[in-house]
Amino acid sequence: MFQRIIDGISASTGTTVRLTSLAAGAAFALLVTTGFLCAAVFIWVLQKYGPVQACLAGAGIFFLLTLAAAGSYWSYKREVQKRAQIAAERAAKSAAQSMLADPMLLATGLQIVRA
Incomplete structure (x- = not known):
């Protein structure tokens, strides 16, 4: 086995x-x-065109690639934060609902209201 x-x-x-x-x-x-x-x-x-233009063209291409990578990173980071916020809200709602569904808490609340 x-x-x-x-x-x-x-x-x-x-x-x-x-x-x-x-x-x-x-x-x-x-x-x-x-x-x-x-x-x-x-x-x-x-x-x-010459050496200066060649260097500037190469730098421009890599600058555009860097901007694209940074933009995708920031959008992914924002998406992850939104998902975490939604998950936290769902967990808070679930915790509140589970507290209201707890029979001991309801019994204690009824005793407080009666008193």
């Missing part, structure tokens, strides 16, 4: 390691590809 559990864990761990290494390889290939594309664009702009 324990051997089956260990075999299942071992198989899932092996699959996870393979998928992680595949994803790391793909990320590295994407990084190299992006580097070569940036170099090609830089050289093209350098030949056509």
Whole structure:
């Protein structure tokens, strides 16, 4: 019985390691590809317009990418905060409803009203 559990864990761990290494390889290939594309664009702009314009074009492209990444981060952060706020409101409502549904609390409240 324990051997089956260990075999299942071992198989899932092996699959996870393979998928992680595949994803790391793909990320590295994407990084190299992006580097070569940036170099090609830089050289093209350098030949056509000059070194200053090529540097400014590269900086502009990376600045736009940075703005896009920052915008997506801020929107994701806002979404997570909204979800947390909604979850907190639901938990507060649930706690209030469970207190009102508690028979001991109701009995104590009735005794206070009678007194």
